[in-house]
Amino acid sequence: MNPSRFQAVIFDLDGVITDTAHYHYLAWKRLADSLGVHFDEAFNEQLKGIDRMGSLALILAGSPRSYNLEETLALADAKNRHYQELIGTMSTSDLLPGAVEALAAVRAAGLRIGLASVSKNAFTVLEKLGIADRFDYVVDAALIARGKPDPEIFLNAAERLGVAPALCLGVEDAVAGVSAIKAAGMFALGIGKPEVLTEADVVIPGLAQFRLADY
């Protein structure tokens, strides 16, 4: 029986189900260093939930020279190849605490489960984590024109799950992601700190505190 007023839960991936932020940091850091652009952990925080080209644009804004489209694409590709090397070693041990239990609870309650990550590596990461088969629908980020905070990715997930946005619960760790969920007309469950995720309807520290019947 469904103990929830929702019919679907749509999860973000990075920072919610697994913590890939450090791998993104290492890959961007090596690129930025090679270009002589300052980049640190604090800057990396701003890139959470922001897609690859958007992240690169923010990093290159700190460069004294400009890059044309061809150069920019080559830089994004170099970062991604390094990132893929880094995530190559990921396994089920990289699942954040409570992630599998939360997915199981949503499944047991009979709700639909979606994934709305702007990462073009999301399918690979899900396979590495051993949870690819737990989702009814995984958005292909390559088909999404506008990144978070635009609601497009969450609306796409809801549509493909066949559930009205108002009956969807979105789960996000990034400020831009929570904004996207709210702009989609969904209930936003923030993962992190309430003082950061001010737009979220409810904020919990991590999926270990996920209680579907409470929302």
Ligand code: BG6
């Ligand atoms: C998001 C991350 O999930 O995916 C961002 O929070 C990242 O930091 C974005 O830039 C895009 O990832 P990818 O794998 O397509 O480069």
Ligand code: MG
């Ligand atoms: Mg995230």
